[in-house]
Amino acid sequence: MAPETRRSSKTSPEYELIYWPGIPGRGEVVRLLFEDAGVAYKDTAKASRAVETVLAHSAPESAGDAANPPTFAPPVLRHGGLVINQLPNILLYLAPRLGLGPASGNEVYHLNELALTILDGLLAEVHETHHPIATDQYYDEQKAEAKKRAKAFREARLPKFLGYLQRVLDGERSGGGGWLYGEFTYVDLVLFQCFDGTKYAFPKTVEKLKKTGKYDGVFRLYDAVRERPNIKAYLESDRRIDYADGIWRHYPELEEDE
Ligand SMILES: N[C@@H](CCC(=O)N[C@@H](CS)C(=O)NCC(=O)O)C(=O)O
Structure with a gap:
């Protein structure tokens, strides 16, 4: 179960975690997967306009897009054109990609x-x-x-x-x-x-x-x-x-x- 990418091999992370700043919360579980696998990720909690980014993915006005229904609450994962929420769902998606779980069976x-x-x-x-x-x-x-x-x-x-x-x-x-x-x-x-x-x-x-x-x-x-x-x-x-x-x-x- 080898992870797809190592931290050092990427300049612009392909994965983006959207979560509240200032608390570990559910986002921390997602972070630990990336950290253990040594895979780079963008962490919007540590970027500017963190709260605005979370609200853009959870406020009542947020509408999703042509490919993704609106998400309800953080944590939210963006990977390429895919945007998903619900922590266990994010874990299911990431585990095989990060070498931390099987893809099927x-x-x-x-x-x-x-x-x-x-x-x-x-x-x-x-x-x-x-x-x-x-x-x-x-x-x-x-x-x-x-x-x-x-x-x-x-x-x-x-x-x-x-x-x-x-x-x-x-x-x-x-x-x-x-x-x-x-x-x-x-x-x-x-x-x-x-x-x-x-x-x-x-x-x-x-x-x-x-x-x-x-x-x-x-x-x-x-x-x-x-x-x-x-x-x-x-x-x-x-x-x-x-x-x-x-x-x-x-x-x-x-x-x-x-
Ligand atoms: N079942 C969801 C729960 C998501 C959730 O409750 N997120 C919290 C932050 S940890 C939140 O901001 N919720 C806003 C809300 O429920 O209105 C999951 O596992 O991701």
């Missing part, structure tokens, strides 16, 4: 299943802990519900998702090599980013779960991704964006019981 659907589950549990449900009622209202307007939702996430949902991921790692298909699906694939990057964000949001909870020893494979995978040379270099670079008021937020009170 049953494996495509297994990998997508794993990616969707990780995105449900460690991205969407984390977001719902601080925005359980309305995404377009402030956290302060839904604090009481957030507290209840966060408690349920910490006590039931997070252990359930980590337990599932550990079962995947323990399963025969994983192959015992430490990656979710035999050889290293994009779903290992999805898990790394979503678990990193979850650790940021719920540090005490994750530390407590680590101590149980029930999810050691998940923690080992996380550490192993961190040590991949291109990922390590990226994480140490100023291209990596700090967590802020995005999907993965840290509100200490959401880790406290009454």
Whole structure:
């Protein structure tokens, strides 16, 4: 699974990622694929007029074009004449092109299943802990519900998702090599980013779960991704964006019981 292009071999990147500036968010998962593969990409979050670019792809007036329906929300990927959104869809498109997953066969659907589950549990449900009622209202307007939702996430949902991921790692298909699906694939990057964000949001909870020893494979995978040379270099670079008021937020009170 060799990637199509290496970073150094391109002057003008063929791929363009359109995402909000200032937060890692869903865009970060896409970035990690490019970074691990060493494939150049234009990142509009780091360019001027970043917000305008996002709005051009998500505002109610945005109409798409003759080849592409309007996109609903970022992240958006542009590749040649193709414009697509929905993170798992972008991952499906990129994985075979970047050497991070197969192009066809049953494996495509297994990998997508794993990616969707990780995105449900460690991205969407984390977001719902601080925005359980309305995404377009402030956290302060839904604090009481957030507290209840966060408690349920910490006590039931997070252990359930980590337990599932550990079962995947323990399963025969994983192959015992430490990656979710035999050889290293994009779903290992999805898990790394979503678990990193979850650790940021719920540090005490994750530390407590680590101590149980029930999810050691998940923690080992996380550490192993961190040590991949291109990922390590990226994480140490100023291209990596700090967590802020995005999907993965840290509100200490959401880790406290009454
Ligand atoms: N299911 C979509 C969700 C996209 C989404 O919620 N994007 C956020 C940023 S991470 C956004 O700006 N949403 C605007 C909206 O939903 O109105 C995906 O996976 O890409």
